[in-house]
Amino acid sequence: MDPKNRGLGRGLNALFEDDEADFVSGGGTGAAARRKRDMVGIDQLEPGPGQPRTIFRDSALDELSESVKQHGVLQPLLVREHAEGGGKYQIIAGERRWRAAQRAQLHEVPVIVLSITDAEAFEIALIENLQREDLDPIDEATGYQKLIDEHGYTQEKLAESLGKSRSHIANMIRLLQLPFMVQNFLSDGKISIGHARALITAENAEALVKEVIAKNLSVRETEKLSAESQGRMQTTKARASKSSPAKDVDTLALEEDISGKLGMRVAIDSRDGKSGRLSVQFKTLDQLDVLIRRLSEESGSGRLSA
DSSP states (O other): OOGGGOOHHHHHGGGGOOOGGGGSSSSSSGGGGSEEEEEEEGGGEEEOTTOOOOOOOHHHHHHHHHHHHHHOOOSOEEEEEOTTOTTOEEEEEOHHHHHHHHHTTOSEEEEEEEOOOHHHHHHHHHHHHHHHSOOOHHHHHHHHHHHHHHHOOOHHHHHHHHTOOHHHHHHHHHGGGSOHHHHHHHHTTSSOHHHHHHTTTOTTHHHHHHHHHHHTOOHHHHHHHHHHHTTOHHHHHHHHHTTOOOOOHHHHHHHHHHHHHHTSEEEEEOSSSSSOEEEEEOSSHHHHHHHHHHHHHTTTTTOOOO
């Protein structure tokens, strides 16, 4: 499967069409053409390896279970036949519905049986969860990174497929740079994504996050704490004296992203958040020559080659 030739986010919707005729195999292309709808026993199903969600909260499952008791499982699970056979199926998407159905003491659930490869199953599981459910931020970030590392996606193509901005994808992936302690606090809801992003560049993030929680600091207060810990306070005061606000974490992240692409230090300065100056620092004339050549080559496309 070539991610450059299709948008999985939009294609996934075809797997959940309500028209019964669409669930039979034959006709169409891809996974949607290799499926059938069926009812299978709860004990015939088991979780698949592509599940990005690692935390299933009891309160959410109880709420979903109550809905299942009243209305049944309205949306079929996506499954495929187990490699070992024996009437067993592997869940591709819908593990929460399966768990809730168990709590509701149902004996069987509706499924759509797909005939697909391991790679296809993994991608569908990730994207179904990323699109349809409120994933834990770290699980979401890990899902994005796996699609990039293991299935050849770029951040741009992933953003297009999922209907999200590239900056959202990039900012979520940056959360994986945090120490595991901070990631766990984020997963547990003890800090917000804003707090976590403010700590990404801090060398002593583990010590800072404990202070953030103990003092119940706001995101802005956490950004200030992080800046102070890295000796940035003088720079912050200098900017304030010139009526220029301190750079927020998004601007710092964008500077880092562009610097990585160019191999040169990049600074973005803005007084009003609407206009400003972008400066590129080169160390040799050869670096300057490379930059000028890239800009010349891409002048017609509006994109900078990496």
